[in-house]
Amino acid sequence: MTALVRLRLAGFLRTGRAVAPLLAGLLALGVLYGGGRAQPAEAYGVSAVVLFPVLAWQTKLLLDVEPDVQRRLALVLAGAARERAAGLLAALVAGLGTVAVALVFPWLVGGVTGQAEPGGPSVAAGVALGVWAHLLALPAAVALGALASRAVTGSAGYGVAVLALGAVGSLVLGLSASVAPWLAPPVLPVARATAAGPSPASVVLLTAWAVAWSATALAGYAWRRRARA
Amino acid sequence: MRWEDVGLRYHRRGPWVLRQVDLRLGAGEAAVVLGRNGVGKSTLLQLAAGVLRPSRGRVVDRPRHVGWVPERFPADQPFTVGRYLAGMARVAGLGGAEAGDAVRRWTERLGLGPFHGVRLPELSKGTAQKVGLAQAMLRRPGLLILDEPWEGLDAAARDLVPALIDEVLAAGGSVLVSDHRGETARLPGAARWTVADGTVTAQAPTDASPGALVVVEVAVPAARAAGAVARLRADGHHVLRVRADPAPPDAPVPAGGPPDPAPDPGAGGQVPR
Numbered sequence: 001m002t003a004l005v006r007l008r009l010a011g012f013l014r015t016g017r018a019v020a021p022l023l024a025g026l027l028a029l030g031v032l033y034g035g036g037r038a039q040p041a042e043a044y045g046v047s048a049v050v051l052f053p054v055l056a057w058q059t060k061l062l063l064d065v066e067p068d069v070q071r072r073l074a075l076v077l078a079g080a081a082r083e084r085a086a087g088l089l090a091a092l093v094a095g096l097g098t099v100a101v102a103l104v105f106p107w108l109v110g111g112v113t114g115q116a117e118p119g120g121p122s123v124a125a126g127v128a129l130g131v132w133a134h135l136l137a138l139p140a141a142v143a144l145g146a147l148a149s150r151a152v153t154g155s156a157g158y159g160v161a162v163l164a165l166g167a168v169g170s171l172v173l174g175l176s177a178s179v180a181p182w183l184a185p186p187v188l189p190v191a192r193a194t195a196a197g198p199s200p201a202s203v204v205l206l207t208a209w210a211v212a213w214s215a216t217a218l219a220g221y222a223w224r225r226r227a228r229a
Numbered sequence: 230m231r232w233e234d235v236g237l238r239y240h241r242r243g244p245w246v247l248r249q250v251d252l253r254l255g256a257g258e259a260a261v262v263l264g265r266n267g268v269g270k271s272t273l274l275q276l277a278a279g280v281l282r283p284s285r286g287r288v289v290d291r292p293r294h295v296g297w298v299p300e301r302f303p304a305d306q307p308f309t310v311g312r313y314l315a316g317m318a319r320v321a322g323l324g325g326a327e328a329g330d331a332v333r334r335w336t337e338r339l340g341l342g343p344f345h346g347v348r349l350p351e352l353s354k355g356t357a358q359k360v361g362l363a364q365a366m367l368r369r370p371g372l373l374i375l376d377e378p379w380e381g382l383d384a385a386a387r388d389l390v391p392a393l394i395d396e397v398l399a400a401g402g403s404v405l406v407s408d409h410r411g412e413t414a415r416l417p418g419a420a421r422w423t424v425a426d427g428t429v430t431a432q433a434p435t436d437a438s439p440g441a442l443v444v445v446e447v448a449v450p451a452a453r454a455a456g457a458v459a460r461l462r463a464d465g466h467h468v469l470r471v472r473a474d475p476a477p478p479d480a481p482v483p484a485g486g487p488p489d490p491a492p493d494p495g496a497g498g499q500v501p502r
Contacts, residue, residue: 007320073364
């Protein structure tokens with residue numbers, strides 16, 4: 001399976017399609033950190049929100065690079081389950097790269113401060129919360145991008161609609177006055193928690209929420225792919 | 230492998246492309262899928278490969294390693310021939326050294342050596358088709374599925390296809406070939422599966438018994454005829470006769486006789502050489 005992950009990552013990087021989402025991510029982060037220095041926990045929480053649609057888009061691009069017939073050839077050689085898992089794993093690896101850039105970026109441009117404010121979390125704790133927020137956003141974004149991929153939607157236009165609705169819906173449903181917040185991955189709730197300094201219970205709850213949402217969405221992806229190769 | 234009451238439609242409310250397909254393909258057996266364009270030949274092959282799932286019924290006892298050569302090789306990929314085949318060998322589950330050996334063997338066999346460093350989008354259609362053949366053969370398939378394999382291949386490569394089929398069959402594998410140009414006359418031992426109106430009619434091979442013989446006509450330079458005959462006999466073949474005229478004895482004669490009645494001293498009759 002690692003061979004297929006590597007082949008797909010290579011295809012994604014060599015076609016140059018990796019550039020657009022990375023630039024979009026950097027642009028968004030540039031706007032985010034342009035306002036001056038902030039506490040790491042707070043800044044990273046917002047950064048994860050901003051990156052969520054970018055990571056989903058990146059996943060869709062990565063899964064769509066391969067021609068349909070090549071995806072079927074890989075399926076015949078590797079088996080259906082491994083072919084699907086390899087695509088998701090490649091998207092996860094690419095997403096980790098983008099997340100790493102997002103975590104390092106504010107330190108390079110002076111977007112975060114290295115001095116903890118009195119009474120707030122230490123810098124190390126803030127960074128740890130930031131890593132946590134990004135790692136919760138990534139699988140949910142990969143699941144959304146996979147649901148928007150051509151292998152599921154069949155047509156490019158429909159895929160873009162799924163991606164846009166999913167990203168906007170996740171943000172709208174995640175607002176604090178939302179009537180059905182559990183329909184969306186906990187991207188905004190995590191950002192609010194990191195800014196306020198979360199209790200251990202809320203960390204566990206939000207992690208479980210993100211895992212459950214991602215698992216459900218990925219199960220939906222697997223189910224849709226059963227019928228369409 | 231067996232098809233049990235297999236039906237397929239592409240959409241839940243769409244028309245049935247195939248209905249009530251009950252077929253069997255044993256180890257060491259080949260079948261040719263015949264039918265008009267768009268009748269469902271490729272669909273049947275993709276069901277066999279496991280690319281499509283039956284909407285009804287099931288396909289069972291599919292061999293573990295399947296090689297599928299699609300009708301059009303997807304050449305729009307940012308890899309060189311060598312890198313692509315090495316990657317696909319690993320995807321098929323071969324180890325590093327095995328994968329290298331397999332790629333070397335098949336690039337050589339299919340005449341892809343000079344294209345090793347060429348990027349896939351720059352290949353001609355026939356060469357890309359050979360890459361498609363190579364990826365299916367890298368790991369010896371228990372089931373080889375060829376969708377119009379002769380399309381775009383030059384004369385030398387066309388002869389390779391029956392050789393590959395023979396190899397897979399000899400190793401106990403099964404072969405499924407679709408063809409709409411009559412090239413599969415080269416596969417006299419294969420069953421005929423005709424697809425029409427959503428159903429498949431299977432017809433046993435014209436010579437069903439494994440001991441059945443066919444006649445293969447071979448042209449060799451006159452000076453090397455004796456050596457060729459000796460080699461063929463050494464391989465266990467029965468040489469029927471040697472004749473001087475290279476034209477097949479049953480070549481079609483144009484209806485209504487030759488258009489030019491003037492005698493041509495160079496053509497026709499037995500010309501001693």
